[in-house]
Amino acid sequence: MPSSRLDPAVRAAVDQGLLTADEPVVALLDTDGVRASAAALRAAFAAVAPDVRFLHAFAVKACPLVPVLRLLHDAGLGAEVASPGELALARAAGIPASRTVLDSPAKTAGELREALDLGIALNADNLQELTRLDALVTGVAPAPPIGLRVNPQLGAGSIGALSTAVPTSKFGVALRDPGAREEVVRAFLDRPWLTRLHVHSGSQGVPLGLMAEGVAELYVLAEEINAKAGRTQVDTLDIGGGLPVNFASDEDTPTHTEYARLLAERVPGLFGGRYALVTEYGRSLLARHGTVLTRVEYAKTSGGRPVAVTHAGVQLATRTVYAPETYPLRLAAYDAGGRPRTGPDVVQDVAGPACFAGDLLAAARPLPRLAQGDVVAVLDTGAYCFSSHYGYNSLPRPAVHGFTRTAEGIRFAPVRRAQTLAELVAESGGADPDALVR
Numbered sequence: 001m002p003s004s005r006l007d008p009a010v011r012a013a014v015d016q017g018l019l020t021a022d023e024p025v026v027a028l029l030d031t032d033g034v035r036a037s038a039a040a041l042r043a044a045f046a047a048v049a050p051d052v053r054f055l056h057a058f059a060v061k062a063c064p065l066v067p068v069l070r071l072l073h074d075a076g077l078g079a080e081v082a083s084p085g086e087l088a089l090a091r092a093a094g095i096p097a098s099r100t101v102l103d104s105p106a107k108t109a110g111e112l113r114e115a116l117d118l119g120i121a122l123n124a125d126n127l128q129e130l131t132r133l134d135a136l137v138t139g140v141a142p143a144p145p146i147g148l149r150v151n152p153q154l155g156a157g158s159i160g161a162l163s164t165a166v167p168t169s170k171f172g173v174a175l176r177d178p179g180a181r182e183e184v185v186r187a188f189l190d191r192p193w194l195t196r197l198h199v200h201s202g203s204q205g206v207p208l209g210l211m212a213e214g215v216a217e218l219y220v221l222a223e224e225i226n227a228k229a230g231r232t233q234v235d236t237l238d239i240g241g242g243l244p245v246n247f248a249s250d251e252d253t254p255t256h257t258e259y260a261r262l263l264a265e266r267v268p269g270l271f272g273g274r275y276a277l278v279t280e281y282g283r284s285l286l287a288r289h290g291t292v293l294t295r296v297e298y299a300k301t302s303g304g305r306p307v308a309v310t311h312a313g314v315q316l317a318t319r320t321v322y323a324p325e326t327y328p329l330r331l332a333a334y335d336a337g338g339r340p341r342t343g344p345d346v347v348q349d350v351a352g353p354a355c356f357a358g359d360l361l362a363a364a365r366p367l368p369r370l371a372q373g374d375v376v377a378v379l380d381t382g383a384y385c386f387s388s389h390y391g392y393n394s395l396p397r398p399a400v401h402g403f404t405r406t407a408e409g410i411r412f413a414p415v416r417r418a419q420t421l422a423e424l425v426a427e428s429g430g431a432d433p434d435a436l437v438r
């Protein structure tokens with residue numbers, strides 16, 4: 001979200017008492033922004049592929065919050081889930097089985113059975129999983145669509161941990177390994193119920209060209225299988241997610257439109273109408289629309305450098321804190337009343353509350369000099385940040401509020417209330433303190 005567009009929401013959050021001395025960190029989600037991104041995704045693909053049936057399945061891991069999933073469902077999206085927990089959230093949000101896709105490299109037999117019973121499409125990760133499915137699909141009629149994930153082994157993007165198409169990736173069937181392609185084709189010919197192919201070449205840091213190449217490989221494989229089967233056995237291609245987000249500025253680049261056009265150019269047959277398509281975007285739909293607000297509890301100087309100590313750190317921006325070069329986040333400074341802080345930039349550290357020295361949202365960041373009681377906004381945190389809480393130091397999950405802009409001003413709606421200390425104790429074995437001393 002452009003930071004200046006954020007200003008009224010920060011001001012309103014302070015004025016309406018969402019951010020207090022007792023609740024010094026909250027998260028905001030721009031509801032209209034999420035809707036706009038969902039609409040832009042749908043329009044981007046509809047523009048290049050008017051005759052294709054799409055399921056745009058939101059990657060739940062990017063923002064596993066039930067009201068957010070419901071909002072996206074309302075905006076015409078489905079859900080991509082990768083664990084029993086994510087599936088439970090999607091179901092709680094009312095997302096129908098027919099709009100849900102299950103991926104995961106480690107599905108148990110029980111999870112597979114549940115997906116089949118519920119009628120949820122799934123992508124098997126490997127050939128062992130297909131063998132497991134052989135025994136299960138016979139008992140289910142009709143079985144929901146089942147696909148196989150392949151790894152085109154095209155190489156990595158700039159972030160190794162998010163690059164899933166490297167030669168030794170843990171995901172999918174490694175297509176270029178000796179004999180693997182033949183085995184995959186054989187697996188399809190032996191299983192008439194296997195009707196989809198899936199690829200997801202990675203997330204943040206993977207160039208669009210590489211992702212498109214992965215989709216091209218998928219398309220060629222589908223054509224090969226269908227030619228050998230003598231019929232359209234593979235009728236749906238799941239082309240994954242992974243559109244990167246620009247965390248460096250307000251400029252939205254790349255866009256879904258750019259990527260859809262690139263695909264149309266590189267894989268012309270893809271949008272011809274012979275295949276239905278599934279997409280699985282996460283961060284590109286949500287990251288921009290989330291903001292963490294935190295009070296500056298103390299503003300001190302250490303070794304000559306100003307340090308603002310806040311309540312937002314590793315528990316909310318885990319990747320940023322552990323790998324700051326790879327996952328930098330922009331910060332914006334506001335005064336205690338929620339008005340933008342002006343004044344010359346001063347190089348300072350903005351620290352989180354956790355008890356280790358590396359718990360910094362930003363090191364040596366030029367910002368207007370922060371003072372005690374000020375508000376810091378951590379931008380672009382709508383995906384994989386406050387919704388993916390990390391329980392270090394038993395720091396509780398903060399409240400999340402959605403907001404919309406109305407004629408009367410900013411209106412907030414609670415998405416998730418803050419975790420209470422009682423809940424935290426209960427989740428930490430608090431029900432039976434004597435468990436180890438009896």
Ligand SMILES: *Cc1c(COP(=O)(O)O)cnc(C)c1O
Pocket residue numbers: 059061062080103200202203204240241242243280281282283284
């Ligand atoms: C994580 C993931 C996605 C979503 O990735 P984003 O970068 O958030 O778009 C999609 N598909 C699969 C299989 C994933 O693991």
